[in-house]
Amino acid sequence: MRLSKTLLLVKRVARNLAARVVFGAVLALAMAFLSPLIEPLLPSRWTEQVKPDAVIPILTILATTMLTVTTFSLSVMVQAFQTAASQATPRAYRLHLEDTTTQTVLATFTGAFLYALTALVMFRADLYAPDTAIVILGVTVLVIGAIVLAILRWIEHLSRLGSMDDTLAMVERQAREALERAMQQPAFGGVPLDADPELPESAVPVPAPSGGYIQFVDVEALHGILAERGGHITVTSAPGQHVVKGAPVAWLIEGAGEDLDQITDCFTIGSIRTPEQDSRFGIVVLSEVAARALSPGINDPGTAIDVIHRLTRLLHEIGAPSGSPPEFPRVELPTVRAADVVEDGFASLIRAGAGHPEVIGAAVEALRTLEGADWPGMAQAARRMQGYALRHVKDALSVTDDRDGLAHEI
Structure with missing residues (x-):
């Protein structure tokens, strides 16, 4: 499906947590109008057995517990995202906010709270007919089932939420999706x-x-x-x-x-960059993560090397830009170039890691691998970046063995 401006706005609203939460309240309000239509379809003995007094305590428990769970989950989410922003890059925080799993789980918890609270108000205001209690009970059971599934999903997700591996995987996934779109439609x-x-x-x-x-x-x-x-x-x-x-x-x-x-x-x-059409944004974020990892305060060359390997896989596997004829010949637009993404991915990383032989060695090896990529211009850009790395190595490394060894590789 081609992304239009209208569809872009719809997707952004759908990714908004508040939009998903409101659904819970809307569901409860809809029951006031749908329950009288559903109730005649049910056996009469069901409506006689289930009265509002049987449903209201369940809704009360649901509203109380979901408020606590939602508050706790929001605090965990904010703390995890702030940790990712401090250890990786502030741009990772914005990407984490679009995590669909976190949004769906929190929307389920908050929506269930609003559903229970709204249903209680509707019962107390006599806006639900007594015979429709069985319908509300059925919807409540479905809501409880959704909560159980969300809790199980949340427990599994919390084990990696905000970790460096989770952040890098998320950024790499978004960068790959954006670049693949750029290759399909340059x-x-x-x-x-x-x-x-x-x-x-x-x-x-x-x-x-x-x-x-x-x-x-x-x-x-x-x-x-x-x-x-x-x-x-x-x-x-x-x-x-x-x-x-x-x-x-x-x-x-x-x-x-x-x-x-x-x-x-x-x-x-x-006011911010977004990944819908910005195919270079994910590459820039990956490079920022590597540069932050090489800062004196963190000093984690292993993360920088991990980023280099991810960049190598990404740029080597996406292939070459499609040569299909333009669908909209009246519009000319710039295309992403191999030289641009190589510079976005490796230039700042080389500057930050010039004093780390293991990092520069991994970067040089990655650039040599990219010389064999299908993307036109990639080989030339990779060779140019290798020369850039050599110049930084000569100025940053004082040990002759380290400097000469890297110079020999390049």
Whole structure:
């Protein structure tokens, strides 16, 4: 499914914890209207046996326990995410907030609390008919079943939540997904743009509606607008790039018209980088984790080497950009280049680890492996980065054996 701006907003709302929690209260409110429709379908002896007095104590227990469990779980989540941010990188904190397992579990607990509380209020306000108690009991049993499954899932998830292994796996997974999308559609379905495009003098700039990072470009909507106007557009600011308000993010070659609002609405700009179209973001986060691990306060070369191995697997396995014809020929966009991701992944890591022979050795070995990757330009970028590593090694290592050994490898 192609990601449009509307679908992007829907996905972001779905990842929001509050949106999932509200479902519990909505479920209880819906029962006030659905229960009278369900009750006639049930055997009469069931409705006679189950009265509100049998359901209200269960709802009371549920509301009390779920409030405690939710409060405890939220404190554990915040502590785990803060630990990940301090040991890995602050960007990992934002990625952890989108962890679907944590969100689903917490939404189940909080939603169950709101469901029980709302159902109690509805009973006390006589908004539920007495005969519908059997329906509420049935829904409550289903809610309890969901709680049991969530607790089992939460126990298993807590064993690794916030750990370095969990953080690295999560970042690698998101980086892989973003890069694979970039390989399948190098320009998000548009025409790949040269690094330094030549723009005609008649080109009309499209100003950024606000300052921040470009998070999403709705290429399909842009193409539809330009098809009506008979124009073309060259997007010069790729997702992930920071812009200031009023700076040109694109240039209209033809079909400019007087109203640019439709064009600017196709660009989503925010205060942080997001992984939907920013294929380099995950690589940058992995590199930040390695640089933080090599800082004097942490001094963990093993994590840096682990990051190097993850980067090697990632960049070697994603393959080459697709050569399929553009789906939206009226839109030109920059593509992610092999040189960019190699620099994002290894440059800061080499600077931070220049004084660690084992780290630089792993980085050089990884770069030599990447010379055999299918991605055009990867071999040249890897060789250039090896030379960069050698120059840092010569300045950072004072022991001749370490320095000469790495220089021989390069």
